[in-house]
Amino acid sequence: MATQVLDVYDSDDPRKVIQVAVELLQDDQVVAFPTETVYGLGAALNNVSAIEKIFEIKGRPESQVLTLAISDANDLPKFSPDSSNLARRLARRCWPGPLTMVVDATDANSFIQSLPESVIPFIAPQGLVGLRVPSNEVLLTVLDELQEPIALTSANKSGESDATTAHEVAEQLGDDLKLVVDGGPTKIGTPSTVIKLVNDKITVLRTGAIDNETLVKLAQPEITIICTGNTCRSPMAAALLQDKLASTLTCTSDSLGIRVQSAGIAASPGSPAALQAVQVMHEQGIDLNDHESQQLHYQLARNSDLLLTLSNSHRQAIIGEWPEFEDKTHVLDPKGGDVADPFGASVEVYEACSQQINNHLEQRLPEILGLQPPENLFGEN
Secondary structure (H helix, E strand, C coil): CCCEEEEEECCCCHHHHHHHHHHHCCCCCCCCCCCCCEEEEECCCHHHHHHHHHHHHHCCCCCCCCEEEECHHHHHHHHHHCHHHHHHHHHHCCCCCCCCEEEEECCCCCHHCCCCCCCCCHCCCCEEEEEEECCHHHHHHHHHHHHCEEEEECCCCCCCCCCCCCCHHHHHHHHHCCCEECCCCCCCCCEEEEEECCEEEEEEECCCCCCCHHHHHHHCCCCEEECCCCCCHHHHHCCCCCCHHHHCCCCCHHCCCCEEEEEECCCCCCCCCCCHHHHHHHHHCCCCCCCCCCCCCHHHHCCCCEEEEHHHHHHHHHHHHHHHHHHHECCCCCCCCCCCCCCCCEEEEEHHHHHHHHHHHHHHHHHHHHHCCCCCCCCCC
């Protein structure tokens, strides 16, 4: 029987195509899916017979471990409860996307430890599991409908070229496969980058869509300081923190390995810093003339390792909008106090505000420095 190829985007009812795929996965079958990189072969994680079929279809040794496709970056701790700051940072910034992270899954609370013993050799034989959130709406929808991870590998014969279209999958794998879900040509056409993370060190196991230079940038901690309009307190705080970090790390503000920025919960984008703030910072050798205010938005908050607010009302506003960020949203004052808004006040008030902010930053500095990845980010490759 020839492989069935169902085009999601050429279907009268795309949901029916998704449903067919889900039902086949639930029936111990292997299905080929599009991802943003190359097409992949998938089996429901708890179906060991389907996982074994993947190796039969590919002609691949069973010693080669499969990756798990999961639906959300926030699920990383479910699989690797002790995941590092770096792992969580890369998950936030790269998922969904073409990065596979191999992380420790030996913790007793890891979802991996609840799997049938027959499945673990194919997924995490040495206590490490490869995870990826694909950036493809078809596969993400299937994951949501299936309600469990999918064991995934490239949809090609072992040793043959990667398939970037449904036609190439059907041509290579022929009658061995029940269904190919056609989502059109893949957007990237290059396999995902695969890295192993141990003790905040990156070992590149396979080069792919994300190069090392980009990984270095993605690994940088990001601190966002928030006030109301992003013209007074938060610009001064961000500038003072940059200056403090540059002094501590003996480097220029442009070469910091920590990104510092500011935003407002009710900012008018593009507004300059208040003249009093510019003057007070100028007297400390810091230039705020180029500052442009920005509104705090979801992606900015999501990418940040730490959200520091100038008042409790700002913190509550952020948590009220995005409860998932509560653990990383803190008032700048370690004791939980507010820094009063100097808007419209004299230069002297701004000077006092600046000093108060500086004192709070001094207390926060060890915590911020602790977010840094190791100086030599890459382990042996």
